[in-house]
Amino acid sequence: xxxxxxxxxxSTAAAGSENNPSDSSAQNTANSFPATLRDPISYYxxxxxxxxxxxxxxxxxxxxxxxxxxSCRKYLEALQPLQSGREQEExxxxxxxxxxxxxxxxxxxxxxYAGSKTSYIEQxxxxxxxxFDNPVVLNLNPFFLLEDDPTPARNNQVTRAASLVIxxxxxxxxxxxxxxxxxxxxxQPLCMYQYSRIFGTAxxxxxxxxxxxxxxxxxxxxxxxRGQFYWFDVLDDNSDLIMSEKDVALNLQAIVEDxxxxxxxxxxxxxxGVLSTxxxxxxxxxxxxxxxxxxSNNAECLAIVDSSLFILCLDYASPQTGADLxxxxxxxxxxxxxxxxxxxxxxxxxxxxQIIVCNNGSAGINFEHTGVDxxxxxxxxxxxxxxxxxxxxxxxxxxxxTMWASASPDPSKRDLTSFGDVSTTPHKLEWTMIPELNxxxxxxxxxxxxxxxxxxxxxxxxSGYGKNFITSMGxxxxxxxxxxxxxxxxxxxxxxxxxxxxxxxxxxLHGRTEAVRxxxxxxxxxxxxxxxxxxxxxxxxxxxxxxxKHSANIKECAKGLGHDRHLYALFCVWxxxxxxxxxxxxxxxxxxxxxxxxxxxxxxxxxxxxxGQALGLPDDGLHGLQPGNTPSRPTTHTMPALFADAGWDKIxxxxxxxSNCGNxxxxxxxxxxxxxxxxxxxYIIKDESVSICASSKHRQTNRFVNTLENYFQEIRYLLxxxxxxxxxxxxSRAREAEERPHLSGGHAKSRGRVIPGVIGxxxxxxxxxxxxxxxxxxxYGFFDAGMLLQALRSSEDIDNPNEKAVGTVRRNVGRxxxxxxx
Numbered sequence: 001x002x003x004x005x006x007x008x009x010x011s012t013a014a015a016g017s018e019n020n021p022s023d024s025s026a027q028n029t030a031n032s033f034p035a036t037l038r039d040p041i042s043y044y045x046x047x048x049x050x051x052x053x054x055x056x057x058x059x060x061x062x063x064x065x066x067x068x069x070x071s072c073r074k075y076l077e078a079l080q081p082l083q084s085g086r087e088q089e090e091x092x093x094x095x096x097x098x099x100x101x102x103x104x105x106x107x108x109x110x111x112x113y114a115g116s117k118t119s120y121i122e123q124x125x126x127x128x129x130x131x132f133d134n135p136v137v138l139n140l141n142p143f144f145l146l147e148d149d150p151t152p153a154r155n156n157q158v159t160r161a162a163s164l165v166i167x168x169x170x171x172x173x174x175x176x177x178x179x180x181x182x183x184x185x186x187x188q189p190l191c192m193y194q195y196s197r198i199f200g201t202a203x204x205x206x207x208x209x210x211x212x213x214x215x216x217x218x219x220x221x222x223x224x225x226r227g228q229f230y231w232f233d234v235l236d237d238n239s240d241l242i243m244s245e246k247d248v249a250l251n252l253q254a255i256v257e258d259x260x261x262x263x264x265x266x267x268x269x270x271x272x273g274v275l276s277t278x279x280x281x282x283x284x285x286x287x288x289x290x291x292x293x294x295x296s297n298n299a300e301c302l303a304i305v306d307s308s309l310f311i312l313c314l315d316y317a318s319p320q321t322g323a324d325l326x327x328x329x330x331x332x333x334x335x336x337x338x339x340x341x342x343x344x345x346x347x348x349x350x351x352x353x354q355i356i357v358c359n360n361g362s363a364g365i366n367f368e369h370t371g372v373d374x375x376x377x378x379x380x381x382x383x384x385x386x387x388x389x390x391x392x393x394x395x396x397x398x399x400x401x402t403m404w405a406s407a408s409p410d411p412s413k414r415d416l417t418s419f420g421d422v423s424t425t426p427h428k429l430e431w432t433m434i435p436e437l438n439x440x441x442x443x444x445x446x447x448x449x450x451x452x453x454x455x456x457x458x459x460x461x462x463s464g465y466g467k468n469f470i471t472s473m474g475x476x477x478x479x480x481x482x483x484x485x486x487x488x489x490x491x492x493x494x495x496x497x498x499x500x501x502x503x504x505x506x507x508x509l510h511g512r513t514e515a516v517r518x519x520x521x522x523x524x525x526x527x528x529x530x531x532x533x534x535x536x537x538x539x540x541x542x543x544x545x546x547x548x549k550h551s552a553n554i555k556e557c558a559k560g561l562g563h564d565r566h567l568y569a570l571f572c573v574w575x576x577x578x579x580x581x582x583x584x585x586x587x588x589x590x591x592x593x594x595x596x597x598x599x600x601x602x603x604x605x606x607x608x609x610x611x612g613q614a615l616g617l618p619d620d621g622l623h624g625l626q627p628g629n630t631p632s633r634p635t636t637h638t639m640p641a642l643f644a645d646a647g648w649d650k651i652x653x654x655x656x657x658x659s660n661c662g663n664x665x666x667x668x669x670x671x672x673x674x675x676x677x678x679x680x681x682x683y684i685i686k687d688e689s690v691s692i693c694a695s696s697k698h699r700q701t702n703r704f705v706n707t708l709e710n711y712f713q714e715i716r717y718l719l720x721x722x723x724x725x726x727x728x729x730x731x732s733r734a735r736e737a738e739e740r741p742h743l744s745g746g747h748a749k750s751r752g753r754v755i756p757g758v759i760g761x762x763x764x765x766x767x768x769x770x771x772x773x774x775x776x777x778x779x780y781g782f783f784d785a786g787m788l789l790q791a792l793r794s795s796e797d798i799d800n801p802n803e804k805a806v807g808t809v810r811r812n813v814g815r816x817x818x819x820x821x822x
Contacts, residue, residue, distance in 0.1 A: 053178040054196075056189045060509040063119045063560045068107045071563035072099060072642070078517035078563070079647045081524045082498055091647035098642035106570045106640070113573065119510045121565045124572040129370040130210040136203070137277045137350050138451055138672035142374060142659075142682070143329035144365040144381050145322075145668040145693075151392060155361035157314060158256065162249035164355055164363060165221065165312060167387035169234055169241050170404055171380055172199050172309060176239040179405035183379060183506065190506035197371035198380060202306040203351040205284035212371055215307040219422070222308040223252065225259035226316060227271025227346040229429035231304055233422040240408035242419055245391070247411070251426050256314060258428065264316070264342045270433055271346035274441055277448045282440075289436050301429040310353040315344045318360035322459035326668050326693045327452075329356055329364035334452040341445045345452060353377075373512055374661040374669070375504050385665035455672055458701040460692040462712055468687050473719055477685045478554070478660050479547035482518045483526060484715070485656055485681060488707040490527040492700070497655035497678070503557035514557035515564035517651070518658070522549040536721040543715070564651075571643050654678060660685065668693045679704060 072095045079091055114120035132140060149155050154163065174180040175195050183190040200218030204211050219235035232251055236242050243251075259267070275286050290298040305311075317333055319325045327333065332345030348354060354366045367377050383403055393400040409418075431437070470477045482501060490496055499518040505511035526546040529539050556562060642648060655678035662669045662684030670682035670693030680695040692708065694701050 051178050053175060053180045053182060054192055055178075056182065057191065057193065057509065060189070060191055060507070062114075063121065063505060063508040063511055065107075065111060065114060065120050065569075066561050066563065066566045068103055069099065070561070071566045072103070074563040075567060075642075075647075075651070077521075078519070079651055081496060081519050081521050082650055083647065087646065091645050094641040094645035094647070098640050102574065102640040103570070103642070106573050109573045109577070110569055119508070121512070121569050122510050124569050125512060125565075126370065127209070127572075130203075130212070132210075133280045135277050135279060135350075135448070135451060136368070137348075137448070138331050138455055140369050141330070141350055141366050142369060142669070142671040143326065143367075144377065144662075144666050145325055145329050146363045146365070146381065146385055147665060147667050148361065150389060154392070157357050157359050157361055158249050158252045160361040160363055161252055161312060161314060161355075161357040162245050163388045163391070164357065164384060165234070165248050165252075166241065166243075166245045167384040167391070168310065168355065168380075170387060170408075171383055172235070173239045173241065173408060174404050175199075177406070181405075183375075185507065188507055190504075191509055191511050193510055194372045194376040194506075195380075198353060198367075198376065199309045200307060201352065201368070201371060203368050203370055204306065205280040205287065207281060207284055210280060210370075213306060218307050218309050220304070220308055221310065221312060222305050222349075223255050223312045223314060223426070224273060224347050224349065225255050225314040226262070226264055226267045227273060228259050228262065228267055229272075229301070229305065229431075230255045230258075230426045231308065231429065232424050232426045234309070234424075236418070236422060237420050242411050242414075242422055243424055244411055247424070251424070252312075252314065255426050258426075259314075265337060265340040268340050268342050268346050268445075269438070269441070270431060271445075272431055272437070272441065273349045274341075274346050274444045274448060276348070276350045277345075277451075278440075278444045282444075286437070286440050289434075289440075297430070297432050301431055304429065305349060305352075308352070310355060311349045313344075313347050313354050313356040315347055315356060315358045317344050318358050319362065322461060322668060322693075323457045325358075325362055325364070326459055326670055327457045328358065329366055330457070330670060330672065330695075331452050331455070334449045336449065341449060343449075343452075345448055346445070373502075373504070373506075374659060375506065378661055378663065378666070382663055382665040454697050455695055456698050456701050457670070457693060457695045458705045459668055460690070460694070460705045460709055461667075462690045462692070462709055463688065464712060465716065466686045466688045466690055469716075470685075473723065475544070475547050476551045476554075479550035480543075481660070481683060481685060481690060482550055482658065483523060483543060483546055484708055484711050485658060486519065486523050487527045487530050488704060488711050489656060491531060491707055491711070492704060496524050496527065498651060498653055499656040499658065500654040500674075501554075501658045501660070503554050503562070505558060505560050507558070508560055511560070514560065514562035516550075516553055516557050516562070517564075518550060518553075518656075520546065520549050520553070522546040536718045540718055540722045567642070571640075574640060574643070656681060658683065662686075662691070667691060670695060673697060673699075 076088075076092060076095055080088055083091065110120060117123065129140065149160055149163070154160060171180070175198075180192075180195065182192050196216075197212070197214065200215045202213050204213045217237075219237070219239075220231050220233045223230040223232075234241065234243055234248070275283055278286070287302065290302050293299065315328065315332075317328065319328045319333070324333075328344055332348055333343035334341065334345055335343035348356075348366070350366070351368055353368060355363065356366060357363045365377065365381055387403045390400060390402060394402070467477045470480045478501075482499075486496060486499060496519050501516040501518050502513035503516050505514050522542075523546040526539075526542040529542045553562075654674050657671075657674040657678060658681040659669075659671070660683055662682075664686055666684055668682070668691055669684055671680050673680040673696050676697050677699065678696065679699065679701065682693045684691040690712070692705065694705050694708075696704075
């Protein structure tokens with residue numbers, strides 16, 4: 001099942017080696033399509049033509065390879081606030097040595113390698129994911145938690161699931177018929193290639209790393225219920241829907257009833273989806289067990305699962321809290337009854353896109369991250385959610401708009417012969433549970449339960465204010481929230497740590513993300529001032545400067561001018577050349593080589609939080625540099641100074657892994673922590689609120705979230721003190737206008753008694769009784785924040801021997817006793 005791209009993408013690879021066209025050329029291509037195609041929901045009922053989805057792909061510019069000296073300078077700038085003076089000197093020396101020796105040579109190798117590639121980082125980033133050997137659950141796969149259906153009567157499991165399935169299939173159809181309008185940013189079209197890799201795709205483990213398999217003609221759906229597998233066709237050969245929402249609901253109800261016939265403890269013993277949570281090499285060997293007899297029952301069952309459009313997981317559980325819902329969408333629940341795991345963690349298949357629907361109708365998405373980023377799946381999730389609402393609206397008003405440029409023929413009115421060879425009746429997959437699988441399943445489940453119990457989740461749905469209020473104060477919403485994470489962490493631990501945020505680079509062909517290093521000299525200055533006893537204006541001014549710096553970094557990274565991906569690619573070029581040299585030496589000694597090379601064998605968790613970026617398998621598949629493109633190999637095995645320096649390890653050990661991804665269709669978004677002593681933070685900045693899901697390996701996650709909430713309240717208090725005309729985020733603009741003096745007498749407006757509670761809710765007077773200074777910082781309200789700064793300065797003096805003699809400090813520790821006391 002080789003990966004295939006839509007017809008409009010066929011020339012993309014060839015176009016990659018041509019001269020880079022300008023951004024305006026790509027934008028003009030998109031603009032050449034009429035508005036009816038760019039925004040079909042606004043032009044419902046008009047005629048459309050296909051081909052718009054991927055139309056501008058061959059005109060998008062390639063991701064630029066940054067200047068070497070510029071990347072090294074930015075690298076040192078990102079390291080500086082995380083290092084001591086001595087460490088800064090050592091890293092600077094390592095960078096200078098790199099620039100004098102291997103750096104320029106590796107830069108030329110990278111340029112030569114990239115000449116025939118769509119993107120210089122694409123294959124390297126693929127390998128960092130596909131060579132990841134640990135379980136993908138909690139390590140790589142992110143989740144989305146959808147908002148509930150706004151119609152309460154539709155928030156039951158079967159109705160909600162059927163509605164989401166029909167909308168998801170409509171999205172599939174729009175992609176395959178190339179009628180999905182392309183993403184844009186300020187009119188600039190973005191790369192749409194990732195959309196061809198969402199459906200019918202599976203991550204398949206092998207002994208030499210994973211591969212991405214795709215069936216571009218897939219037309220069936222796999223449903224998991226109580227760990228049992230079912231399937232039925234949902235599309236015809238023309239990618240038209242062959243079932244109505246009612247038809248799907250009938251199938252799902254039959255599946256739920258059939259699954260309930262098997263006691264859950266008995267069903268759990270055959271829940272083979274748990275095997276997809278195993279170590280990847282272990283899972284590869286187990287797949288060999290399943291497929292070693294060609295045409296066997298297990299081999300056919302596995303092929304049906306792998307080639308399905310996506311997995312629909314119907315859970316028996318009904319999580320109530322935000323934290324429990326997030327946990328269920330990310331890794332499932334662990335519940336052991338009489339020694340048998342019956343939690344929802346047994347009802348998953350992590351190598352594919354999964355739509356998860358709980359018994360109470362709560363729904364979410366868990367997705368395999370190798371080929372798609374959060375931005376792409378977010379578009380799918382929001383379009384699907386919107387379509388469920390619009391389809392319900394059309395049952396009320398047939399003239400209501402639609403999300404799609406065209407629709408499938410009504411299945412109830414089609415000629416039977418037009419469906420082709422389809423099977424719409426649900427089939428249950430019956431696996432042959434040989435002893436090897438029974439044993440492997442038990443061990444996989446216990447390891448999964450361990451993994452789940454090693455992590456915890458907390459959510460914050462801060463409703464005090466959101467994007468509207470933040471922008472009204474003159475701040476970038478994302479930068480504003482990023483400073484909150486650093487300030488909260490500093491307040492708890494008294495230090496700053498490496499913080500990661502991805503910036504989207506889809507304005508480039510096959511673009512993914514660039515790493516934004518949120519900790520800067522400006523952000524450190526702000527968090528120290530925030531916790532110091534200084535005037536409010538000084539704190540707010542420092543916040544503004546820090547946010548401006550963060551926004552500038554975001555813009556640089558979005559242009560492909562960050563340093564992380566560039567330096568990582570240079571490391572991969574060095575590593576692969578070294579691997580090739582070792583393989584050649586081994587071959588000359590009579591040893592065989594498998595021809596497979598890893599970008600980084602033990603790469604931790606790359607990507608969206610450092611988890612994940614890359615798309616589509618390039619022409620060279622999972623192998624290293626092609627022989628014809630490989631420059632002269634290095635003559636030494638010594639690691640280049642930059643990569644051997646401790647600063648390289650520090651910048652790649654993310655403590656605060658953050659990602660901003662979401663819109664009003666989502667309630668939460670998140671992922672697991674990327675470090676044992678760090679936090680994974682997914683957040684959504686909405687107009688009037690901020691939703692945050694934080695995860696960690698039991699590192700006081702609840703306390704961290706509470707500190708964040710207190711920070712948001714405190715910073716609003718500071719803004720009120722420094723900007724007296726600040727209004728509530730819920731203030732009506734019309735009411736603000738009403739309070740302005742008017743030249744003409746508005747006698748009618750003054751009639752009647754003004755209800756005072758309205759003014760109180762919309763204005764935020766400085767003497768608000770609900771928020772006192774003591775309330776702002778929760779548990780820290782009882783002591784002077786200036787004392788914290790003084791204590792931290794003292795500890796910094798101790799840590800820096802260049803500023804104070806160690807012996808002098810040590811003599812002052814503790815209470816000095818007089819000899820007479822003895």
